[in-house]
Amino acid sequence: MATRLQSSLRLVARQTGATLARTPVWNRPVAWATRAAFSTKAPQFFAAPHGKVTYTADKYPYLKRDNTFKKLSEEDVTYFKSILVPSSITQDSEDLETFNVDWLNKYRGQSKLVLKPSSTEQVSKILKYCNDHKLAVVPQGGNTGLVGGGVPVFDEIVVSMSNMNTVRSFDNVSGALVCDAGCILEVLDKYLEERGYLMPLDLGAKGSCHIGGNVSTNAGGLRLLRYGSLHGTVLGLEVVLPDGTILDNLSTLRKDNTGYDLKQLFIGAEGTLGVVTGVSILAPKRPKAINVALLGMDTFDQVQAAFKRSKDELSEILSAFEFWDRAAIKLVKEHLVAGANDPLESLHNFYVLIETSGSNKDHDDEKLNTYLEGLMGDEIVQDGVVAQDTTQILNLWAIREGIPEACSKAGAVYKYDISMPVPVLYQAVEDMKARLVQSDAYGDGKLFTSVIGYGHVGDGNLHLNVAAEKFTNEATALIEPYIFEWTAGHSGSISAEHGLGVSKNNFLHYSKSASMIELMKRFKEMLDPNGIMNPYKYLPDK
Numbered sequence: 001m002a003t004r005l006q007s008s009l010r011l012v013a014r015q016t017g018a019t020l021a022r023t024p025v026w027n028r029p030v031a032w033a034t035r036a037a038f039s040t041k042a043p044q045f046f047a048a049p050h051g052k053v054t055y056t057a058d059k060y061p062y063l064k065r066d067n068t069f070k071k072l073s074e075e076d077v078t079y080f081k082s083i084l085v086p087s088s089i090t091q092d093s094e095d096l097e098t099f100n101v102d103w104l105n106k107y108r109g110q111s112k113l114v115l116k117p118s119s120t121e122q123v124s125k126i127l128k129y130c131n132d133h134k135l136a137v138v139p140q141g142g143n144t145g146l147v148g149g150g151v152p153v154f155d156e157i158v159v160s161m162s163n164m165n166t167v168r169s170f171d172n173v174s175g176a177l178v179c180d181a182g183c184i185l186e187v188l189d190k191y192l193e194e195r196g197y198l199m200p201l202d203l204g205a206k207g208s209c210h211i212g213g214n215v216s217t218n219a220g221g222l223r224l225l226r227y228g229s230l231h232g233t234v235l236g237l238e239v240v241l242p243d244g245t246i247l248d249n250l251s252t253l254r255k256d257n258t259g260y261d262l263k264q265l266f267i268g269a270e271g272t273l274g275v276v277t278g279v280s281i282l283a284p285k286r287p288k289a290i291n292v293a294l295l296g297m298d299t300f301d302q303v304q305a306a307f308k309r310s311k312d313e314l315s316e317i318l319s320a321f322e323f324w325d326r327a328a329i330k331l332v333k334e335h336l337v338a339g340a341n342d343p344l345e346s347l348h349n350f351y352v353l354i355e356t357s358g359s360n361k362d363h364d365d366e367k368l369n370t371y372l373e374g375l376m377g378d379e380i381v382q383d384g385v386v387a388q389d390t391t392q393i394l395n396l397w398a399i400r401e402g403i404p405e406a407c408s409k410a411g412a413v414y415k416y417d418i419s420m421p422v423p424v425l426y427q428a429v430e431d432m433k434a435r436l437v438q439s440d441a442y443g444d445g446k447l448f449t450s451v452i453g454y455g456h457v458g459d460g461n462l463h464l465n466v467a468a469e470k471f472t473n474e475a476t477a478l479i480e481p482y483i484f485e486w487t488a489g490h491s492g493s494i495s496a497e498h499g500l501g502v503s504k505n506n507f508l509h510y511s512k513s514a515s516m517i518e519l520m521k522r523f524k525e526m527l528d529p530n531g532i533m534n535p536y537k538y539l540p541d542k
């Protein structure tokens with residue numbers, strides 16, 4: 001049993017000298033609850049009724065194919081066959097569905113061709129040809145994106161990066177890792193683990209997502225609080241521009257103040273400016289001591305109080321501060337194996353998962369215990385456990401990482417990924433629920449069945465998920481643009497970490513001024529004058 005934090009038991013770990021998770025969480029076995037759900041191929045584990053997903057173009061009739069783009073011809077395919085081996089070209093209609101449909105089963109494109117280059121030179125030849133012939137392109141990584149950015153809208157050619165998956169170099173002194181963009185995040189982390197390092201980002205989709213996809217979405221994830229954003233940890237990029245130019249900026253330097261920092265433009269560009277083919281990233285040393293605690297609380301004020309104290313009392317060893325609500329745990333219990341792992345006795349309104357990572361176990365244990373005792377003593381926490389070994393650490397993380405999948409099993413899930421000042425973070429969930437109740441659209445047999453809140457408290461990032469019977473215009477109209485107005489009205493961002501894709505591009509003005517959007521458009525026009533890179537997305541089209 002994990003150590004409970006109930007009055008008489010809460011000091012057990014310290015009094016008996018029992019160890020709190022001696023083995024680092026990153027040594028966890030591959031086959032555990034959420035991990036097992038992911039394959040190294042494009043995700044198919046939902047037994048996705050791909051054929052039944054409505055075409056994006058039908059769902060959003062305002063989207064019109066840009067007819068300045070050429071339609072794919074046999075001649076084009078013949079060219080691609082001259083530069084790629086046959087196994088790197090997909091035209092079979094069933095195989096194409098995997099690349100046409102997104103993880104959420106919400107977006108479905110109509111591409112007739114997937115190309116899987118194995119080298120930067122091949123990417124360069126593909127883009128040059130597409131640019132010369134005005135063929136539109138969608139770069140695709142692991143297809144785990146949550147805003148429909150990685151799948152086509154119409155007949156764009158998918159350039160899948162899955163065959164570019166080699167580590168190019170690793171510097172054991174600085175921790176600089178240079179790799180192909182198609183390397184899977186988890187595979188890179190395993191590679192680094194063997195060398196005493198770790199990837200500076202971690203997310204539930206790690207078993208499928210590519211580092212190139214992470215960079216292109218500027219993914220945040222579970223430990224941004226500790227290791228910072230990719231805008232800081234990425235040291236350099238290799239990018240193929242739409243005209244085929246290879247921009248080689250695979251620097252491994254930590255400091256380099258020579259000219260504009262061009263790589264920053266491609267971090268979070270969601271494939272609209274070019275294809276990222278190589279990534280240089282700074283890996284931190286792998287912590288020797290990891291502790292994970294799961295806490296149950298009554299109110300979001302208590303969550304905030306615990307967070308504030310964690311910054312004071314755990315400070316440099318704090319590596320994650322995640323939260324979820326009662327609706328989230330109910331779905332995890334209902335839909336996922338991970339739900340069976342909930343070690344708390346009863347349901348709580350709020351849950352917090354705290355992770356510490358450091359280099360001295362005794363020091364970290366002491367700090368965490370003092371912190372937890374304080375929370376219990378001041379009745380900020382109603383119940384809690386501290387993991388005692390790696391398995392328990394994995395189980396606690398499995399609950400958190402299982403939430404996105406559990407939500408998606410609840411029906412058609414509308415996902416909002418917003419950042420804002422922490423004090424108003426949960427109000428977004430409450431206000432949304434109240435709105436749906438008032439509209440008589442919430443509950444059994446109604447349009448919406450659940451409103452769920454979870455996310456990265458440490459980063460002021462809420463994941464507001466609204467589960468509906470199905471995706472309909474009527475349902476959408478009840479949530480949008482309300483949620484974006486709400487977010488802007490609370491000084492927030494309409495996309496904290498998932499990006500814009502095709503689901504948020506027309507709401508960009510809620511977070512960026514007209515002059516900023518105008519400058520973005522000018523960058524786009526300069527680098528991609530034919531607009532072939534990932535069209536219909538990212539920048540507003542209305």
Ligand code: FAD
Nearest residue numbers: 141142143144145149150210212213214219220221271276
């Ligand atoms: P894809 O989905 O294939 O593509 C995403 C975007 O990047 C698209 O616009 C695509 O065109 C572009 N792109 C991909 N590769 C390249 C390339 N090489 N060059 C240029 N453009 C490219 N996100 C978070 O930020 N934090 C989380 O904690 C998190 N957790 C998740 C958990 C689950 C279960 C799931 C399903 C998703 C999660 N995500 C999270 C969202 C998603 O995993 C991330 O956005 C991830 O970074 C996408 O990587 P990918 O390789 O799957 O990219």
Ligand code: MLT
Nearest residue numbers: 204401403404417455463
């Ligand atoms: C997460 O934090 O779990 C991810 O961003 C995915 C999601 O929001 O569902």
Ligand code: ZN
Nearest residue numbers: 221456463497
């Ligand atoms: Zn997230």
